[in-house]
Amino acid sequence: MDGLLFDGRVARPWPAHVAVEAGRVRAQAVDDASVGVDWPLAAVRETLRNDGRYALTQGEDDARLVVDAEAWRAASGRSHRQIAKRGRGREWALIGGLAAAGLAVAATVFIGVPMAARPLAMHTPPKLEARFGANMEAQLRVPFRPCKGDPEAAELLSDLGYRLGEAADSPFEIRVRAVRAPFVNAFALPGGAILVTGPLIEEARGPDEVAAVLAHEIAHVERRHAMQAAWRAMGAGLLLDAVVGGGSGAGQQLIVLAGGFADHRFSRELEAEADARAIEILQAENISTKGMADFFGRLAHRGDDPRLRQAAEWFQTHPNTAGRAERARRAIRPGQPSMSERDWAVMGRVCRTGDEAKPKSRNTVR
Incomplete structure (x- = not known):
């Protein structure tokens, strides 16, 4: 399938050929064979864009792929429901992390700081x-x-x-x-x-x-x-x-x-x-x-x-x-x-x- 590759080093997108083979996602720029990515399929995360395409990312890489949504689902074997469910899972994980961080800050502000105020003042x-x-x-x-x-x-x-x-x-x-x-x-x-x-x-x-x-x-x-x-x-x-x-x-x-x-x-x-x-x-x-x-x-x-x-x-x-x-x-x-x-x-x-x-x-x- 065709797509656009943002290599994370320059702002321009590279037209690229994208393929899913043996559990990996490989993309190579059409104009420069030295520009490309090779990701484990299991590590790829999809974000639905306003134009109906997916932005693909992989946690350890700054690069990003933009591909047609239907072509990607056919090549990866992932349904829209599966992708949406995984996206909600990430959202809930983010919300949970933010909530935990908020509780930690609140505990520090309303419990830790008051408890430390007296010894700090005395010293x-x-x-x-x-x-x-x-x-x-x-x-x-x-x-x-x-x-x-x-x-x-x-x-x-x-x-x-x-x-x-x-x-x-x-x-x-x-x-x-x-x-x-x-x-x-x-x-x-x-x-x-x-x-x-x-x-x-x-x-x-x-x-x-x-x-x-x-x-x-x-x-x-x-x-x-x-x-x-x-x-x-x-x-x-x-x-x-x-x-x-x-x-x-x-x-x-x-x-x-x-x-x-x-x-x-x-x-x-x-x-x-x-x-x-x-x-x-x-x-x-x-x-x-x-x-x-x-x-x-x-x-x-x-x-x-x-x-x-x-x-x-x-x-x-x-x-x-x-x-x-x-x-x-x-x-x-x-x-x-x-x-x-x-x-x-x-x-x-x-x-x-x-x-x-x-x-x-x-x-x-x-």
């Missing part, structure tokens, strides 16, 4: 984590602009974070700054940076509530929970990036990670660990732990306060707030206010500018 050199956190903090300056209100207020917030950080066993210096955002939240970054939104300070009913939030986030830094979350998110992102063929790069993965870091969730186990450690940090500084119970308690019943109902992102990213509020209430210990009434009134202006910065009535220290 990450502090200098590397600090550099990683600094890069992330720089990226977060776009969605979370730093507050440029009263400089004294910013210093008071920073000093409170520094004091609490001194009571912790963190390998990093704690750096706290206020940022502009339309919701109540605070979150720790790898390397010791803690961002507090202006609405959180405005909604707090005393400095001890802010101190409790800072102590909780400092505990996340100390136990390197923030780095665990970063490894978990970055590891999954880089793995998926490799699987789908690249194109986003590690730098863009970092940007994506930074952009969504405010929405990350720690497990309930890690949140409970941070709560317990926060109480120890507050007690070490002789600060009353009542602020933690009060703050969590209000967020747990945020439906009673329309402002919190609309803005409390903390509740969404820190699950089981009601249970945590109850545990914090059972663990209340007495202590001194974390700052004076005067300093608390000043700190309330940390994100206010212009007329907003004028003194307003603040909840008194309890």
